[in-house]
Amino acid sequence: MSSRGGKQKKGNVASEQEEEEQPLQAVLVADSFNRRFFPISKDQPRALLPLGNVAMIDYTLEFLTSTGVQETFVFCCWMSNKIKDHLLKSKWCRPTSPNVVHIITSDLYRSLGDVLRDVDAKTLVRNDFILVYGDVVSNIDVSQALQEHRHRRKVDKNISVMTMVFKESSPGHKSRCEEDDVIVAMDSKSKRVLHYQKTQGLKKLQFPMNIFQHGSDEFEVRHDLLDCHISICSPQVAELFTDNFDYQTRNDFVRGILVNEEILGNQIHLYVTQDGYGARVSNLQMYDSVSSDMVRRWVYPVTPEANFTDQRGQGCTHSRHNVYRGAGVSLGHGSQMEENVLIGRDTSIGANCHISNSVIGNNCTIGDNVVLDRGYIWNNVDISSNVEIHQSVVCDGAVVKEAVRLNKQCVLAYNVEIGPNLSLPEGTVVSMHHPEEEEEDDDDEFLSDDQEVGHSKDKTRQKAFNPAEVGPEGKGYIWKPSVDDTEDEELAQCLWGLVLNPDPESDSESEASEESQDRSRSVSPEIDDVNAFQLEVLGTLQRGLEENIVCDNLVLEINSLKYAYNITLKEVMQILTRVVLEYPFQLQGTQLTTLQYTGLLLPLLKKWSPVFKNYIKRAQDHLDCLSAVEELFLEQDTHQTAMVKVLMKMYQLEILEEAAILKWFSTGTTTDRSRQLRKNKGLQKFIQWLEEAEDESSEEGE
């Protein structure tokens, strides 16, 4: 498609012109700040894990370089020495590299937020920069997005702080990571993000109405977007992270910006691309699908045979059915490489093997009659004869002995030995690290340096291997979650992403709990805000009753809750009314008779009348309160007769004014049921009495 080519060229030229003034910079975060790849990432940082026999960080750097980035800051934390060594040896640090790579290491980074705060502190970026993780594989040409971003910044006087790059891909695509599934509401003309929410585990989605009320008249709510985890940020982003020290992830940031949009006036935009490929390897499920996309050439021109890292001997040939062979590969008699197979250099494969959809690293030895399907075999692995491997990852230096069968989603971490004659059940993770060492280590363990791993290794040596788990000649421990440590349980499950749990119920549960630990605030609170607030108010009132707290303090507490959950005043009043009126049910259950109900409720009303008075001030407040009362009694239709008594009491306590009650009675009839309610004899009598009282004098009520 030469038209596309032309466009690309134009984009490059334009961005080059701007680059002449300011080199394009990028911030690459070579740390995931979580333990999703444990126990694999205990020995090797995630950015260096091989994907298609090339370290993941190389893909990210290649992507940045090809989009014209001239200066990249690589931030590493976990095992920073290894990343540094790797980068110094790679082509990116050669003097001829068009992309100057600076490596910044610190053990103090605990989140993306920390990194960006450091960027701000050191004033590394002077202009718009690209923010990516070290495990993003992409060939998207962002120069177009960059141009749009710059144009917006020029036109709108720095209102837009960030442009997120998304790729269009419909739901159900295997490269869509369920954890990263997002739903986005955006302004279709300006591409401004109005609402951004992770959808995982949520059955109901809620959009605040106010986002659709201003701005343009066309909106899009999209679920067909794959988050590429590539964002174009203005230098303000780093400043904003500094200002808001509680921002940990990009998610926090996006939500924060959207919530505070009116206050700070910052906006986030979206760039949706149809061609190009971009995905982040966030768990093994994604590792599997990105690897296979890579082998199937979706990331062209970044393909295995292109040898873009320019390493000697890394080159391989590409032949029919996407079979890639490195130099010095030997294949035994009768062995078949069916399709989508990548074999690294100097690997030898025995006779009658059957290999499909797999990636095999360098210097591996594979015996006879081996079946490999969706297997990811890294470097220097020794696999004996009659082994079967299905959709599993075998890390560097592992040894798989005779007649071992790895069922789906097994992981053999570094240097593990398995077998012979063993079948590992689905989802087994074997590691040289004893799971108990987790408990011995303190919580900061995953942020510490390699020394600690070395020293914990020594400890594990003392424990014996279990032959039932890893076979008679095996070495390694089943990486299983210790029962009391829920976090590890979560992580062990999540190594492969969510597909492990086909049951949607447990899915959402595990996700939610995982969320709460991993990214403390990323589950959207909005949906539950109102409910949570209601519960909190109930708790507050209960406590107030038990401990006899003064009403002023109750008001203070409810006010602070209001801010914590971002609830409007109107909602506060409705919820408060509701909570108070339902309180007798809370105490005695729903089987109360009307008499008992009113008996319990009226003293409470009297007690809390100052609280009500505090919130019900304007005429509109009175009406809102009344409609809340009405709503409740419409639900509890057996207690409708109590309504008059409640209204009477509230009137007597001067919570409600008679004018308001009369107005409510005359206007609010919208549905049949509420009309029915108004026909209630007691109520009509009450209203009549009120009307008469109004004629006489207002002191009557007291």
Added chain:
Amino acid sequence: MPGADKEADLTERIEAFLADLKRGGCGTGPIRGSGETARETTALLRKITSQARWSNAGDLMEIIRKEGRRMTAAQPSETTVGNMVLRVLKIIREEYARSRGSSEEADQQESLHKLLTSGGLSEENFRQHFAPLKANVIEAINELLTELEGTTDNIAMQALEHIHSNEVIMTVGRSRTVEAFLKDAARKRKFHVIVAECAPFCQGHEMATNLSKTGIETTVIADAAIFAVMSRVNKVIIGTQTVLANGGLRAVNGTHTVALAAKHHSTPLIVCAPMFKLSPQFPNEEDTFHKFVSPHEVLPFTEGEILSKVNVHCPVFDYVPPELITLFISNIGGNAPSYIYRLISELYHPEDHAL
């Protein structure tokens, strides 16, 4: 130190060119045409000749070979790069021979016996130092560049000999050379062009737009209609990516269909190919011959679920065997496919065929 500076600059240029080659081509081929690639390669080789450190022809050839190997490895499908490296090597050989006073032409016709006895001695003969060699080589490369500049014009000039009034001409996809060729003929003659769209990249659409802009009567057809339309066609004129050593073509996907249909209807098939597309490669070298790009155009990534269930391939090139080709039109005139071997031995030195 200006010397080191120069060298750094040179390596930077080479690296940039390599990176460009690697990334070049999202669909049908590089962003630029092969003519441009040829010129750029030659210009870069000239720069290497003038800036690298060498004292005799042997050293220079070694440097050019080394860089040439890297360039061809960067994008094996881009044969023009390799061809230009071979041309420059040949120039060096000739200039060296001239400086020594003997004619390289004589060595061209080596008999089998001579080949057998000479062994690998020829390489050592390049060790003699000649002061004017550098200037001569650069001069010759400049001549080559001038030749490259004029190729498309030279081919287009021959158009009137091949296209007659009221003919129906079929072409496939988009070729800059064919475009120029047809436009040139359109200045004098009236004819009708049928363009096969060449899915999935549909370069044919662009070709048709360009042709109709100059007032040529143009029709776009789907690839599936090629055979049906062929009976009305008087001549098929196509471009190609590479002309192989056996006279076959490596051309854009769909060309083989056109060639077979043309053969069936005995329609002459004319290939417009400048000399720099002539490659000493044979079609059996499997791994570099094919080029598969992202399957995005065939089945978009947005499709979702189906993608995990099927394998999608998107090859870019077709092989067209020499039997199906009637005539090659190059910048030095028309040739039959059977004559290609001769041209190759004139253009490149047999010892350089494998870099």
